[in-house]
Amino acid sequence: MKHREPQLPENVDALLVTRPENVRYLSGFTSPEDAILLFVPGRTRLFTDARYETQAPAESAVPVEIVNTRSGYGFLSEHLAGLRAGYEADHLPCARLRRIEKDTGVTFAPTSGVVERARTVKTPAELEHVTAAARLADEGFEHLLGLIEPGVREVDLALELEFWLRRHGAEKAAFDFIVASGPRGALPHGVASEKRIQAGELVTIDFGAVVGGYHSDMTRTVAVGVVSGEMRRIFQTVLDALEAALAAAAPGVLASELDAVARRVIEKAGYGRYFVHSLGHGVGLEIHEAPFLNSRSEERLEPGMVITLEPGIYLPDRGGVRIEELALVTDSGLELLSHSPRGWLEV
Incomplete structure (x- = not known):
């Protein structure tokens, strides 16, 4: 290559x-x-x-x-x-x-x-691998949606998703999958546990596949049955922050400014202290690589970079929401590589 x-x-x-x-x-x-x-x-x-x-x-x-x-x-x-x-x-x-x-x-x-x-700017051959890994993740998520229901253990969902990805061409899982439901959704790195999912909870699922040595990375948060009140509000806030960052991303934009765009949306809604990580990172041979989209970064986006944008809100002992897209920086903006629906979804 x-x-x-x-x-x-x-x-x-x-x-x-x-x-x-x-x-x-x-x-x-x-x-x-x-x-x-x-x-x-x-x-x-x-x-x-x-x-x-x-x-x-x-x-x-x-x-x-x-x-x-x-x-x-x-x-x-x-x-x-x-x-x-x-x-x-x-x-x-x-x-x-x-x-x-x-x-x-x-x-x-x-x-x-x-x-x-x-490594920050991907070649066409590298992009083929990342795109294939992202496509597998989308297909795996669609498969998993039919299995999310009250009583299912988080770890069983994670295992099923990993098995599905491996059976359909992934070399391995991109990392230890996060499946965090209910109060565990407040754990940004809440790796799947033996907790059983309950009706009325949100479930955050963060996962990816590896194809040709290259990773994909995507997060979706779904509702199990009817979820209302504050958890529904923070979902919309996170979605709004993500949409703002997606719209602002373009070649030449400072990674730190992109982080600030999403953070301002969450701060305005009163949840600034609960957005505890950076907006995103590069993806390629590593699941976390340059460029890093945080408040201290001096890097600027360039065409050919593959990045994640993943704002989140985490309320201790109550739950959390993260929505993450994988995207390619193009000459005019972003091209999404993850295509699973990111809006409110009840299963």
Whole structure:
């Protein structure tokens, strides 16, 4: 898969890549946790061990060298000769860095986010995988709607959804699915429990699939029977916040401003203190990756980014609502990749 080329900092000529997602991005190798990569424009190389002597060359878009890291990292020396080398300071443990520097005689300069910045804008091939994962999630949600009823355990819904996705082509679940009903809906990361769903409760379902190594991410909140009063009001507030953010999203918009657009809607309704997380994040080889849509972000949206927008309100001991869309930033705005109905729904 052709990738977007990272831009090295001015102080380095080569980058030692150890973060598995970045190794996979630059090489296509599907067992990146057992490999490292030396990124040098025009002569990048993947290093892995003898277990992958057949697999790695078949998958990798860059030359492969089979090595034995248990005997040290001296094999890197010839490839680093005359180069100023950098390393991924956010991911490489100090002890491992010290060993690499000792074995190679090279002092590595710290870098941050070099490959991650390249990964923010997806290639057409990457988008095909994300879109396929999102399509599976939509189909899985439609299947699940027919199973949500009073008396069903949250964990049984989560398991059924994961089985359905796997049976229909997902490599795995994108993360531990959240199924949070009634008072548990106040838990933003309320992973499915043995609680049985009751009539008159809201149920928040946050889930996704993985296809070709790429993730999807979607959240829907549905009512089990008739739900009224404050829970119905907070649902509408969250939906209004999401609609405002979707309308405001466009290339060049600051991620922090997009977060503020949704937050202002919720604050105006009097629930500002109950929106306890950021508006969203990028999605790709990781379920949470750049860009990050929070109040501190200095990133701007670019065409080709895949992002989530997921405002929420969480009332302790009472319940909560989150609605999340997965979307592609285009030249003119957003293209939704998740298509399940997001409005009020009673089952």
